[in-house]
Amino acid sequence: MSKPAFLQNVWYVAGWADDLAPGARVARTFLNRPVVLWRSETGKAFAMDDRCAHRAMALSSGPVVGEAIRCPYHGMEFGGDGRCTRIPAQDKVPDIARVRAYPLVERQGLLWIWMGDAALADPALIPDYPVHENPALAWRSSYFHVGGNWQLLVDNLMDLSHLPYIHAHTIGGNPELHFRTKTQSEKRPNGVHVSRHMPDSDPPPTYVAAAGFTGKVDRWQEIEFEPVMIRIHTGACDVGTGAYDGRREHGFSMLGFHGITPETETTTHYFWSMATNILTNGIPEVVFEQTARTFAEDMEVLELQQARLLAMPDLPLIDIASDVGGRHTRQFIARCFEKDQMVTASEQDAGADQGAPFIEDRDRAGA
Numbered sequence: 580m581s582k583p584a585f586l587q588n589v590w591y592v593a594g595w596a597d598d599l600a601p602g603a604r605v606a607r608t609f610l611n612r613p614v615v616l617w618r619s620e621t622g623k624a625f626a627m628d629d630r631c632a633h634r635a636m637a638l639s640s641g642p643v644v645g646e647a648i649r650c651p652y653h654g655m656e657f658g659g660d661g662r663c664t665r666i667p668a669q670d671k672v673p674d675i676a677r678v679r680a681y682p683l684v685e686r687q688g689l690l691w692i693w694m695g696d697a698a699l700a701d702p703a704l705i706p707d708y709p710v711h712e713n714p715a716l717a718w719r720s721s722y723f724h725v726g727g728n729w730q731l732l733v734d735n736l737m738d739l740s741h742l743p744y745i746h747a748h749t750i751g752g753n754p755e756l757h758f759r760t761k762t763q764s765e766k767r768p769n770g771v772h773v774s775r776h777m778p779d780s781d782p783p784p785t786y787v788a789a790a791g792f793t794g795k796v797d798r799w800q801e802i803e804f805e806p807v808m809i810r811i812h813t814g815a816c817d818v819g820t821g822a823y824d825g826r827r828e829h830g831f832s833m834l835g836f837h838g839i840t841p842e843t844e845t846t847t848h849y850f851w852s853m854a855t856n857i858l859t860n861g862i863p864e865v866v867f868e869q870t871a872r873t874f875a876e877d878m879e880v881l882e883l884q885q886a887r888l889l890a891m892p893d894l895p896l897i898d899i900a901s902d903v904g905g906r907h908t909r910q911f912i913a914r915c916f917e918k919d920q921m922v923t924a925s926e927q928d929a930g931a932d933q934g935a936p937f938i939e940d941r942d943r944a945g946a
Contacts, residue, residue, distance in 0.1 A: 585610040585729075585841045586912070587695035587919050589806045590705045592838030592850045593683065594690045595720050599624055604648060606639035608842050610694050614681065615639040619646045625659035626683040626692050632663065632676050687711040688720070689838065689850070696922060706805045710834050710854050717863035718834075718854035721871060725847040727881035728888075729807070730909070732839050732847055735877055736809045737773060737908050738762075739800050740901040764904040770805040771911055773904035779818050785869045786815055789855065789862050790831035797822035804908045806915055809837040832856045833866060845885055849878075 591609060593616055599605065604617035606629055613629040615638045623646075629639050631650040641651035647664050649656045656665040661680035663672050682693040682700035688711045693700035710716055725732055740762070765772045777798040786792055796815035799822060803810040816822040816830030838850035853870040855863055898906055 583916060583919065584844045585694075586806060586915050588693075588699050588922055589695070589915070590684075590691045590693055590700075591807055591840040592689055592848070593626060593692035593840070595722070595850060596624070596685050596688050596690050597720075599690065602643045604639050604641075604643055606637065607848070609692065609848070610841055611843055612694065613637070614692070615648065616683075616690065617643050617648050619643060619659065621646065623659060624683055624685055624690055626681040626690075627657065627659075627661050628679045630678060631655060631657075632678050638678070688852075695919070699922070706808050708808075708810065708836055710836065711852070713854075716834065716854040716856055717858050718852050719863065719867040720850070720852040721867075723849040723851070723874065723878055724842075725849050725878055725881055726845070727847060727878075727885035728845055729839050729841040729847040730912070731881050731884055732837075732849060733804065733807075733809070733908055733912075734902075734905045735881060736811065736837055737771070737802055737804060737904040738901055739775065739802070739811075739813075762901055762903050764907045766907055766911070770803060771904060771907045772804075773800075773802040775800040776823055778823070782815055785833075785866065786831055788869075789857055789866055790815070792817070792831075794818070796830075799823070799827075802904065804911070806912070807839050809835075809839065811835040811837065828856070833870070835870070845889070849874075 587610070593607065593609065593614075594605070599616055599618045601618050601622050602620050604615055607614055607616060614626055615629040616624065616626050617639075618624045620643065627638070629637050631638055631652065633650065633655055634652055636650050636652040638648050638650055638657065641649045643649075644656060647656040647658050654665075654667040655663055655676070657678060658664045659680065661678045663676035666672055666676065682697055684691045684702050684705060686705060687708050689708075691705050711718060761775070763774050777800075779795050780798050782790075782792040782796045782798075786796065792815065795818045797818055797820070798815045799813065801812045812832065812834050814827065814830055814832035816827055820829065821827070822830060832855060834854040836852040838848075840848040840850070842848055851874065853867050855866045857863075857866075
């Protein structure tokens with residue numbers, strides 16, 4: 580059995596909730612599968628295959644009508660559960676007139692989609708991100724379309740030792756300091772936690788612009804991977820004022836959300852936000868703008884990596900000391916793939932027990 584390209588039975592970010600207004604729809608591809616996201620006129624968000632069951636027209640090209648989305652080809656309408664609710668040319672709507680609907684949950688400013696076995700889609704498994712609900716923080720959100728494999732983006736975010744080279748003019752800092760800093764990586768039941776402490780260091784340009792540091796600072800970088808998103812908390816306090824004892828309210832914090840959703844084997848949806856605890860003098864806008872600039876630099880790196888991997892697929896990659904967090908994360912993802920394959924195998928066995936007619940009906944229904 581060939582190695583699968585994507586995890587199936589996890590929650591992925593499908594989009595920012597505010598970007599999908601009532602009556603709006605958007606076409607996106609997740610895990611190589613075209614999906615339409617749409618919001619009914621009463622405000623409920625849905626996700627389903629972007630393919631009409633009749634003649635395979637893209638539903639995303641049709642309008643939202645009340646609580647349904649209408650195929651623009653022959654006017655068939657589909658509710659949020661994927662069932663056809665109206666066929667203009669006939670009174671009876673057959674049961675097989677349906678498309679596959681995906682569990683979609685709106686929470687903390689995000690839309691989360693489950694692309695795998697719907698029976699396993701427990702909303703309690705959605706990663707928590709209370710930062711988006713904290714009035715003491717100001718945050719801004721954005722989206723990048725990445726021309727690289729999703730695991731390259733995970734690698735990039737789990738190892739911040741590249742900051743002084745790729746982001747020298749914003750959040751970087753001294754290269755020697757970054758590589759001298761010990762990276763501590765902890766394996767957890769549902770992910771990986773990485774921490775790096777940089778005491779008595781020079782604050783990078785973004786920190787000075789936002790917090791007005793005039794001397795040395797105690798910096799921290801704390802990264803949490805959970806399938807499939809990453810939380811990153813970076814920041815600094817004046818030297819010796821409690822940065823490593825949990826007393827950081829008086830310092831400068833940047834809290835990043837990173838939703839990583841595969842589009843294809845070589846492209847990725849990247850939904851991110853940046854929050855800060857300094858709310859005055861336009862600082863949130865400054866932090867967001869400089870963050871967007873740094874992330875754009877990362878996107879260039881990922882696309883160059885992807886190009887070389889495609890051109891030279893048989894050459895190995897080596898690890899260095901700072902890769903410990905990324906290595907632990909890839910090991911965790913590999914275990915997730917194993918669990919996914921076990922679920923897929925059990926589903927196939929159950930389908931075989933039902934007999935061929937059941938499978939044919941599912942295919943005809945587009946389920």
